Each structure stands twice: as structure tokens, then as C-alpha cells.
Amino acid sequence: MRPRGSGLIGPVLALLIWAATILAASATAASHEHPPPLVLAPGYADLQFTPPAPGSYALPPLGDAADGAAIDSAGRATSLHTLSGDKIVLLSFIYTRCSDVNGCPLATFVMKGVQNRLLADPALTDQVRLLSFSFDPDYDTPAVLARYAEHFRAPDFDWRFLTTRSAEALAPTLDAYGQWVVRDVDEHGTYLGTVSHLLRVYLIDRERRIRNIYSTSFLHADTVANDIRTLLSAPREPS
């Protein structure tokens, strides 16, 4: 028999509370335009199928993972290449004001699930780094990201929350990853504080190559964890 999903899980509510708090503080939110609630993405429930066993399938490279300037939640300058190469990296592009439960909150929820799975497997815990990269540098300052991180990051786990100094500094990174975003405006051209985008999460190997890309329908902590195990099961290529 195939498994069937369970209902809402506590952390989803935490994400929604975070988003609601942020939006309540935003004078530009346009709550009257929100459509009816959507069906939750598969990543919030138990996996609806038995995934292929780690190492039983290939994850062919999807191109080089680009570099990009960033600052971390402590305000220190860094870059994507500084934060990759030594570990497998799971990179999501998010913004903390994102109010759609199947968007950025899903990415953060799944990354927390991946974190939990890695913590449960000591052989994997130190092999992976999680990166949550904001594409809303105007709002997502290092201080905002630090507060956001407190809700999700386990103590001492290698999960970095990144932003940039400006939209101009961010643009080359988004372009290199094909992460298309559009700032939402009203009929007068006023920024609404939300950003239209297609959710993407990238799995990057230790050779800084993209090995999988997940979007809303595909993102689940179990399959991501299996992909990580698949990468780790293969011998590392000489650099």
C-alpha cells in the first residue's frame, strides 16, 4: 500500500506566524488581494511515495554553481564560493516577508527538515551546509536574518542566512542561478513589499556543481536527504 500524507505540522504554523508578523509591520501589504488558501505543497506532509534508494540513481551535473557576493547574518562579507567547495551545499533563495506558505516558508521548512535528518545521522551532520539567501536586501538586513534564523537553526548547525548590500549586488547572483524575481507593484507602481518568483532550491556538490534543483512540487526533506546521501556515496572527483 502506498503511504498517504498527514496534516499540518507545528513548524508550518511557526512559519506562518513569522510571515504574519512581518506583514503586519509592513504598511504596503495588500491583504485584500489574497486568494483563498491553497493546498499545501507535498513538502509539508509525509512523502507520498517510496523514494529511490540513495546511490541507486544518478544526479548528473546541471552546470557550475556560480559565485556571488554576500553578507552573513553577523554582517560579515562573504561569498557563495567561500561557503562551498568543502561541503555539500543546499542553497535556497528566499525573503523573510514571503507570505505564501508554498513559497519561501516551504523552502525554510524543508531545510529545517533536512537539518533534522542530518543531525540524526552523525556521519552526515558535518558534511552539509545550508544556505538561505535573501533576494530582498532592502528589508532583510543581517539583523532581520539573525532573528529569522533563531526560529529554525539548531544550535551550532552549519546553516547560514545571507543577504547582500544592495539589489545591484544581488542581481548577478540571481541571474547566474536563473532565479527570476519581480518586485510586485500596484497599479500606481508602488512596491507592495512582495516579490513574485519561482521557488528554487539548489543542491551543490563539493566540486561546486549544481546536482539537483527543487521547486514547490518536488521539494521534500526525504528526497533531498537521499540526494545528499547519493552524492556522498560517490567517490569525490579530483579537483
Add this chain to the structure above:
Amino acid sequence: MIAPIRPVWFLLACLLCTPSLADETCMSPYMAKIVGQEDFVYIWTLGVAGVGDGQDKLVTVDVNPASPDYGKVVASLSVGGRHEAHHSGLTDDRRYLWASGLDTSHIFVFDIHSDPAKPRLHKTIDDFVAVSGGVVGPHTSYALPGRMLLTGLSNNRDHGGRTALVEYTNDGSFVATHWMPTDDNLQGAVKSGSYADGYGYDARALPRRNVLISSSFTGWINYMMNMGQMMADAEAMKRFGNTVVVWDLHARQPKKILDVPGAPLEIRCAWGGRHDYCFTTTALTSKIWLIYEDADGEWQAKAVADIGDASKIPLPVDISIAADDSLLWVNTWNDGLTRLFDISNPHAPVQVMEQRIGEQVNMVSQSWDGKRVYYTSSLLANWDKTQPAGPDLQYFKLYDWDGKALKPKFAIDFFAAGLGAPHQMRFGAYGLYGLKRPESAGIAATR
């Protein structure tokens, strides 16, 4: 008056797609969607000798009733030569349209986001056969996250029907080739019936079930042959696909080969969160087939309805499933009919209406709300009818569907307009890219 797509609405309703949402043209369930009025239809059009410049081209028609160019061709972009233009598909972010040629195996990637009214050729992939390891005839371009999955129809060894799925990144870099399972090499798949032919045609995914479904048609030798000649050739008529393959989507590995005899073509999967099934139709046996997951989690195939009188060879071609999984449009090319089936019970579809669209009818695409239904006529260069000449031979037509009948809104005679033979349609909209329609006067007069 058509309401514009509002940015915030679009963010929530379209870009962050959940599996329960429907698609306006039967594309990837996770792709950005147009839930309101589409602005443009992009028509991948086969070049015809003596018609205009004779080249394959991407034709853009303005279909927004609020536009002064409503019903007009606003752009026509020729790609040089004839490649057997056939199918096309959008990337997951909907910024690019991939359109391929079944004869030359060239793939043309169009930028449709910079100016949705005037696509431009962004890239041409001309080494598909070489990099794929001998796959010929790229057909379906199906969006996966950050990449495109192309189905092949043939191969360069014997130009028969054995073929593969080929994967590219969105920027056009080759990723991998996944060959169809055959009797010679089942690749771990279970052969559940009599066939393991290795043929290919269309593909659709149900990510929530980790399933990819592929269908099967025929190879280059047949699809480039004159139709009358082929149908008179008993050996040629044996070279059609009889299988649907169920794949492990995540692993890209074939799991089960199902017998679906008679060339199963388009695959359309249901949208409902618990609707674990897809439909296909068989061109040669004129039946609707249901590909479904049974109560034990096993994927099965069964014929669930006849499409017209098979002895008269109606030749089912394109199909289109409604957003709520209640209705299925089925075109039969040979008699020019579109038929509507009630599929509320997917195991027992019932035809509820039929209407003649033209001398021949191939592709059908419907809007998100099902109120607008678009049709084109062309099948293949060497299979298309050439008589009787007139506006019902090679056309693009729009109808309004009121729940009872199709009411014509406009039609474009693609021969009279010097364009060619229209095939696959894909929708475009300014709102997808945070753009507004220019307030200047009509585009058609200036392009």
C-alpha cells in the same frame, strides 16, 4: 473587458503552484500559469513551399479582446528552412519557449519574456543528435525544475521508433539521455504485457506520485513518409508504438511497461490532489486509455472509451483536460471533429458533444477557466491534407465554450496569410513578467 493579471494575485495563484491547480494548456503542473486572460498565443508553424517564405516560424497572435490587435498576427519569426516544426514547450519560469523540428532535430529557443508581443530567437541547438547519443526527432519539450525534458521519436541508427528521453538545463546544456526500455534491455523495468518496443512520443509527470508517463508513436521513416504511401505499406504500419512506460521520475528509471496498442499519443494527467491518473488516445485504434494507479499502488492501463467509429479511421490526435478533471477535449484529425467527453468517472468517459472545426483538426488548447478553446490544423508535412483549398484547411481558430456549444470568435487562414501550417500553441501574457500592455496603438500595424 478582461481584467489584467494583478501582480500580487499572480504571485500567489500562479508562481507558487501547488499540484492541485490546473494548467491552461496541459503543461507541467508546477509551471507558472495564466489564470486570467491570455494576451498571446504562440503558434509553432510548419513552413510550406509556396506559402510566404516557406520557412518554419513562430507566429504570435494577439488574443486579448481588450487589445486593438485582437485576432491579428502581431509577429512572425522565421527560423530559416523547414525542420518539420511540430511541438513546443515552455520552461518552468515561462521565460523561454523551446520549439523543435522532427526532421532536422534542431531545437529553437525563443525569448518570450523580454517583449511578449515580439519573441526573439535566443538560441538554436543544432547538435541534439550528437550530444544525445543518436536520438532523432525531439518532440515534447516538458519543463522540470530548472531543466527541460525532451522526448525523442527516433534514432540515427535505423531511423525507426526506438528512442529516448533527453534532458537539458534551461540554458540549453545537455544533461543526460534516458533510453526507452526494450526487450533487449528492460533496464530493470517490468514488462507487463506483450510489448517493450522502446518507442517514444509524449511525456507528463505526477510529481506527488514520483511518476513520469511516456507514450509511443513511430520513427522518422514513417513520420516523414507520405501518409497514403505509408498506410498502403503493411510493413510500415507495423512500425508504430504499442506501449506506455511508467518511470520513476526522481531516478529517471523505467519501472513498468504497459501495453497500449495502436500508437498512444498525447498524455494528459489529472490535476486533483487524489486523482492519480492520466489519459491518452490511440491514433490507430481510436480509443481513450486510462493510465491509473490502482488501490494497491500498481500502475495499470485500460481502454475506457471509443472515439467515433474506428473503422472510419477518425485518427485521434491532441487532447486537452479541463482544470477540474471533469471534461476532456479530443480532436480527430481525419474528420475535422472536436469531441467532448465527460470524464467525471475516469473509468467510463462519455461523449457529450461533437462539433466540426475544419477539414482537418489537430491541436487543441483551452484557457485556465475552460471558456476559450483554440484549435490548429496541421499534423505533419507529408500527412496534411491539401484539398479542398480554402480557409478551413490550415487555420488557427478561437471559440468560446459556454458549456453547450463552441461559438466561433475569430479565425486566421494560415495559407492566405502566407504563414504555413500551424501546429502547437502556447499561451503568453504580460502579467507573467510584471509587464503591462503598452498603451500605444496596435502592434500589428507596426510590425
